[in-house]
Amino acid sequence: MLDKLAEESHLPPRIENAFKLFLKRTPPERLNRTVRTLFIEYLSHQHDFLPPDxxxxxxxxxxxxxxxxxxxxxxxxxxxxxxEKN
Structure with missing residues (x-):
């Protein structure tokens, strides 16, 4: 599937529609900040017990x-x- 996706100039309609809905509901800057914050919090609490992979x-x-x-x-x-801030 990834080879097919790389060859196509457009995403399959279902993926494109899902992505558009996602962007409509979720500002990327806020999501980026949220995921980074959660990740740092996770690391600060789990740094001694990280999974092998x-x-x-x-x-x-x-x-x-x-x-x-x-x-x-x-x-x-x-x-x-x-x-973007909330």
Missing amino acids: FHLYLDDLSNLFILLDKIDCETKGWYTECE
Whole structure:
């Protein structure tokens, strides 16, 4: 499926619609801040007991943060300051 997705110029309609709904409800800057905060809180409490495959979590989260940063750049002005802060 990933090869097919890479070849297509558009996302499948169901994914595109779900993503649009997600963006309508969730400011990416706020989500980015929330996930980073939760992650740091998790690390501060679990730093001595991290799972052996934690490096995979870091890779996935890094990719998510990169995506959220790009989405945030592309959606500047879509949300009110109140929506982005709450």
